[in-house]
Amino acid sequence: MASKPRTLPLNKRGMNFEMFMWIITRLTALAMYGLILIAIIGALIMGARNQMNIADVLRWGFMPNAGHVQSVPLENAEAWATPFWRWVGSALLLVAVGHGVHGLVVIADDYIVSERGRGVVRFISIVMMIGMSIIGLYVLWTA
Amino acid sequence: MQVTLKIFRYNPEVDTTFHYESYVIENAQETDRVLDLLEHVKGYNDGTLSFRRSCAHGVCGSDALRINGRNMLACKALVRDVGEKITIEPLLGLKVVKDLIVDMEPFFDNYKKVLPWFINDSPLPADGRERLQSPEQRARFDDTTKCIMCAACTTSCPSFWASDDYLGPAALVAAHRFVFDSRDEAAAERMEIVSETSGLARCHTAFNCTMACPREIQITKAIGELKMATITGRVE
């Protein structure tokens, strides 16, 4: 019976930008879940249970940025603005921007079929991705 | 029982656009197929009503239509299941040529793109007998061999609605049938074709195809397996 190995070599399995981004989109989704979980657990450790309401915790969870807890009377505001949280926030930002911008590319690709059109969309997306990342990082690290 | 059919009508030689026409059928049975009702309308109400049909029991794939807003075969949809008020429209995403008849060429063109034929250029077994394949290897692609190319899946897909450039579920099902056949040797060529921008990446697992398939093929799963194959390379 046919027993040739049925695993295609890396360059012959159709792995290209599209499919690479397809898997990246899934992986970034999982990564976001992980980072959000870290942020929420961190908030609870830092005493969020007594100091914050659910909405505040969620806002922090989605983006562990000191700016997001400005309005909360915190006992130790310092702990919420450490470089660690800025790094977690930065990671979340980059992952989210990558995931989101690619999501927009996917939607555009559904409707825009020409090579040229898709090229333009990709160019705009890359510009947007870099721009948003830089601005976002600036806001994060200066907040 | 009385059944009311509301049928999409368009005669390219007279009309500039489509309209709906209603027909009341008095002595319909619960077990009548929608196809039977269409035949009745054609026989007694309006002979000009045009639609495709052949086998009338769900194996030829001629009469895929949008019935009450959902793709199905008119010969597998019974009055009992679709109700007494039935709206019948042509498939979405293909040009309407006349009444319920759509232009199937783009659909078949997409099918032909994925090399939907067996490719194995290695020499045959020396005794001239069959190439061997275990029952497990055979079972691996059984589901996707069931396709009758009725186009119910492809024309239910939001990505195909957006653009008929997308290969569509049916073509990907055909690719799956050969990629996962242990005897076939052209998996790499097919993977290259289906992973192009108009291929796998356009599937967003909306699942309409699987819901519409009259053969109950797990289409979304087949496409999912092709997607994973682009990552892992495993095609067995």
Added chain:
Amino acid sequence: MGLKRNVSLAKGLRYKGQGPMLTFVLHRLGGLAMGIFVTTHILSSFVGGDVGKFFNDMYTNWLFQVVMFFLILFHAVNGLRITILDLWPGLLDHTREAIWIEWAVFIPVYGLALFAIVTSALGG
């Protein structure tokens, strides 16, 4: 000859695709909404001043939050379902069941968020 191939958004949305199609539509809607929201939020935080304040204040509106939370949470829960099914395609046999589970998870979580938003809106 023949009618143009013309599937408008409205026509497509009228297709009776049932549960799975609904999740697809909501996922896409949520993704788009989030794209717009996050972009304006980051930009307004960057710009600051009255314009920035205007947008950022808008987000504290409880009605806005009710809608936004729905879309974000749904996108998150549905995205997890898609990710799991995509990475293990064998599970796609059970898409219908997965969608039931998805709603079973989403409804209480969103209910909790709704409760928090509404009580804080009414209370303070």
Added chain:
Amino acid sequence: MNNVHQFDVVVVGAGGAGLMAGLYASRGAKTAVISKLYPTRSHTGAAQGGISAALGNYEEDKPEWHSYDTVKGSDYLGDQDAIEFMCNEAIDAVLELEHMGLPFDRTPQGKISQRPFGGHTNNETGKPVRRAAHAADRTGHMILQTLYQQCLKNKVNFFDEYQVLDFLIVNGKTAGVIAVELATGELHTFHAKSVVFATGGHGRIFEVTSNAYAYTGDGAAVLLRRGIPLEDMEFFQFHPTGIYKLGILITEGVRGEGGILINGLGERFMPKYAPTVKDLASRDVVSRAIYTEIREGRGVNGQNYVYLDVRPESVIKYAAMDGRTNLDGTPYTITGEQVLAKLPDIIDFCRVYLGVDPITQMMPIQPTAHYTMGGIPTNKFGEVVIDENNTVFPGLYAAGECACVSVHGANRLGTNSLLDLVVFGKYAGLKAAEYANQAEFETLPSDVESAARSQFDALRNGSGKENAFDLSTEMKKVMFEEVGIYRSEKGMKAAIQKIQEWKARYQQVKVSDAGRIFNTELLNAWELGNMLDIAEVVAECALNRKESRGGHSREDFPNRDDHNWLKHTLAWKKNGKVEIGYKPVVITKHKPKERVY
């Protein structure tokens, strides 16, 4: 004359035989395949059980045994040289399909799996032998798909949704065909050196049929009008258990599992007709029994159907009455789960089409028209032969259900239809290309389309007094009742009278659709004309044959009569009348004897 195409070989029909012919012809000549449907819609795709070949993948089997079984199944009317040829070719044909990628089911050793089928036996022991190679219960679908895919691979020229209307003869030789492009309504002339007809059967002349809407005998009718005879048209196979009204098959396996037939009075009626084997009698016997019950008013609710009952409690009850036991001698029992496991497809059909769950309810069934044994006479190379002396018509070929080689004689054996179309499709294609490569194109006359055009014009210009749908419904009903399972002189004479009336009324039919684009009304009306022509030939041939043999059962002549009737019927249409001639049956090894299973 804008739409003229020139091809060496034109194949009409894209089912199994047409695609096989197209594939083989295209390897040696410029070939076009014309089909009124997309090829994947062809009715080959509805075949389920398998394709027979003595591969011997499970146990010993020989082509000779296959031949004998086929001869016996044909009630000795099959031509034994052709049968032997087919059965010898079978092994290579099935292996070739596998090499083309057909996904056959597999044995544990990885070979093509085979299953037993009615009439397939080990000739030495008389026991059933596993001979039917199968791909689940979709063997025909897989053959159709595989052949279509191979044709695409080999870049065969397809003309999909073109209906062939006329066959062109110039100087007594094949010159091509005229077809209408359904999408535009335009006539096209296909100028060809050889033409292969593979247009399928004509089961749609009967009210209840397992056949597709497309099965209207177009190819046979077109040739008949051009002076080509048809062979053995009185032989038509009726399957006893079709779903009520729809005709969809319910396999014999249901009765094999202990299912029983029940009439409108709630009685089990088969013991009256076959006291020993009862519900498991042969197809023709059971079909006749069911039909008799219905005719004598014992159908369910006075309608024309009876019940097939496979509910476990009924099966157990009647099995006990029959003294049926398991192999170990214990009384035969069955559970609902076992029924479901053994008959999944039938249960699915019943649930979809009847809303009936066979495990808890009885299935309404009636005999259904199934397969055309007769057709365009050919020799074993697919060459059409037009008289008693087997004179070959230059450049004309036929294969598949529309042809009569004859390998099925008076009754076809299960799984031989798929084998027939693969083997003879291949040879028809090969021979057509071979002929085309040494022949010249005949010069076409200028008015080449006129005969086809006038047929359409007549339908467009009718008085409109008659409704084609009514006419067709009436024809199907009468044909099913009078020229169906049971035939008698009185009934058939009445039917022939009616056919003449319908043909007159057919002249009054008017097509209301004046358009050209996808004028399916015009097409259906034209198909009705073909069906009327074919029905006439079927009825005349059946009336003429004064014996009962295989699928032809006469109440007034209940026995087989080898002395007078061991011969093929040939029927011509001349001056509006059916003329009948005969042709001897080729008998080589197996002398006719009584047929008992």
